[in-house]
Amino acid sequence: MATTRTQVAIIGGGPAGLLLSHILHRAGIESIVLERQSRSYVLERIRAGVLEAGTIALLRAVGLGDRMDREGHPHDGAAIAWEGRPRFFIDTMKYTGKQMMAYGQTAITEDLYAARDAAGGTIIDQAANVQPHDVISDRPFVTYEKEGLSHRIDCDYVAGCDGFHGVSRASIPATVLKTYEKSYPFGWLGIMSPTPPYPDLCYCYSSRGFALASMRNPMLSRYYIQCDLDAEVEDWPDERFWEEFKSRCPEDMAEKIVTGPSIEKSIAPLRSFVAEPMRYGRLFLAGDAAHIVPPTGAKGLNLAVSDVFYLSRGLIEFYRNGKTLYLDCYSDMALRRVWASARISWWLTMLLHRFPNETPFEQQMRFNQFDYLQASAHAQASLAEQYVGLPFEA
Ligand code: RFL
Ligand code: PHB
Numbered sequence: 001m002a003t004t005r006t007q008v009a010i011i012g013g014g015p016a017g018l019l020l021s022h023i024l025h026r027a028g029i030e031s032i033v034l035e036r037q038s039r040s041y042v043l044e045r046i047r048a049g050v051l052e053a054g055t056i057a058l059l060r061a062v063g064l065g066d067r068m069d070r071e072g073h074p075h076d077g078a079a080i081a082w083e084g085r086p087r088f089f090i091d092t093m094k095y096t097g098k099q100m101m102a103y104g105q106t107a108i109t110e111d112l113y114a115a116r117d118a119a120g121g122t123i124i125d126q127a128a129n130v131q132p133h134d135v136i137s138d139r140p141f142v143t144y145e146k147e148g149l150s151h152r153i154d155c156d157y158v159a160g161c162d163g164f165h166g167v168s169r170a171s172i173p174a175t176v177l178k179t180y181e182k183s184y185p186f187g188w189l190g191i192m193s194p195t196p197p198y199p200d201l202c203y204c205y206s207s208r209g210f211a212l213a214s215m216r217n218p219m220l221s222r223y224y225i226q227c228d229l230d231a232e233v234e235d236w237p238d239e240r241f242w243e244e245f246k247s248r249c250p251e252d253m254a255e256k257i258v259t260g261p262s263i264e265k266s267i268a269p270l271r272s273f274v275a276e277p278m279r280y281g282r283l284f285l286a287g288d289a290a291h292i293v294p295p296t297g298a299k300g301l302n303l304a305v306s307d308v309f310y311l312s313r314g315l316i317e318f319y320r321n322g323k324t325l326y327l328d329c330y331s332d333m334a335l336r337r338v339w340a341s342a343r344i345s346w347w348l349t350m351l352l353h354r355f356p357n358e359t360p361f362e363q364q365m366r367f368n369q370f371d372y373l374q375a376s377a378h379a380q381a382s383l384a385e386q387y388v389g390l391p392f393e394a
Contacts, residue, residue: 001143001150006032006122008315009142009155011130012162013042013123015105016287016304018112020159023062023312025119029319032153034127034144036162039113042125046192046264048105049214049222050075050201050298052389053098055305064111072103073215077384078201080352080370081250088374095384102201104216105301132158132171136281156282157315161304163288164273172280184270184294184349185356188212189227191241195260197221203296203352204249205370210296210353211248213257221258224295226353231267238262270294272346274338277331278307284330286311291338293345296352302389303341309392310334333393344386 010017013035021031059065076093092098127144134140141154160168197215204211209226216222225245246254273292278285287304310333314326351369373379
């Protein structure tokens with residue numbers, strides 16, 4: 001078996017793994033990224049689109065802001081269009097002085113690959129059977145197979161950045177890990193369309209269900225509708241999607257939606273999931289490997305970024321002065337932010353969707369929740385603060 005050595009072995013080449021590798025490199029720390037899929041597969045995946053203020057600031061601070069600032073679309077907040085009620089705006093600018101940015105995860109992933117390539121970073125794609133070993137010892141290692149050959153990487157630390165279905169969390173004994181889970185009785189059907197987007201990021205509540213208008217660039221729109229769990233993409237030809245989407249937004253909004261062919265269409269179930277702790281010996285989990293939030297708050301990618309902020313700080317402290325203070329509090333610190341995002345994502349999901357078999361009482365609670373939001377500057381400030389993203393802890 002061919003053996004190499006690095007300081008940090010990173011499992012998963014999504015945004016969490018690539019960003020960690022990039023930040024460590026800037027601090028003079030070596031890493032190797034092991035990705036199960038091909039690079040083209042990773043780059044073609046369409047996912048998140050909205051960045052919190054802290055994510056924007058971090059990407060700029062680590063030299064990844066240029067294209068984002070050129071091509072991204074800054075927003076002062078997001079709108080909620082509620083059937084039969086005046087339009088509401090989550091005004092992050094007014095209440096926090098901060099903006100969000102519409103900039104696709106696909107573009108961030110491209111930027112990260114470009115930065116790692118330019119720095120000569122090692123990213124091994126199509127790595128099969130990746131497995132961390134001996135993570136509770138001082139000499140952990142990771143094995144994998146590539147093109148029929150077995151490989152071993154000796155390292156100081158292992159970062160599990162391999163998403164919800166990865167091997168890292170699964171390698172932690174069930175007796176150590178506590179998991180919390182909630183699934184929702186619906187999914188999101190999303191399309192990408194090469195059409196001019198609706199100008200605002202707009203969340204719609206309708207008696208027909210939730211809908212969301214978002215964007216990637218001036219000629220690329222992203223739209224979602226709440227769908228049944230058993231819905232299939234084949235049941236939703238473009239015409240049916242547009243008709244349903246427009247029926248869920250107010251008339252003045254529907255008139256402005258520019259329809260066209262979809263170039264991607266997919267269905268994602270909604271789920272909340274948190275695994276604790278986010279550390280097992282020398283294995284650290286970051287991003288979707290440790291937690292999933294429903295996309296309603298646009299928090300998933302942003303949480304992956306804040307985990308990487310905390311984890312990179314801990315690793316940098318260790319390699320600079322041998323101290324493990326930040327590594328030792330990584331799980332607690334990261335989880336405080338994870339739970340905050342889990343809660344606001346759950347809250348927005350409950351507020352904005354129709355639930356099957358809901359009682360009239362529960363509907364009244366939802367209407368009243370929204371009325372209170374519209375009437376109270378305190379409620380608006382609280383939502384704006386959470387939507388724009390809580391600050392990273394010092
Ligand atoms: P990823 O992106 O899943 O990357 C994990 C990588 O690990 C690889 N992998 C393995 N590699 C080696 N060995 C194994 N055994 C492996 N198993 C897996 C995978 O191939 C993959 O490349 O996790 P990461 O890096 O933690 O990033 C998390 C984000 O991708 C995710 O949270 C967001 O996309 C969630 N999300 C959103 N987040 C936001 O912040 N704002 C949004 O607007 C937003 N919208 C969304 C979303 C997610 C969505 N879907 C599809 C669930 C909208 C949708 C529809
Ligand atoms: C997206 O643009 O893909 C998007 C925007 C806001 C969300 C979720 C997804 O809450």
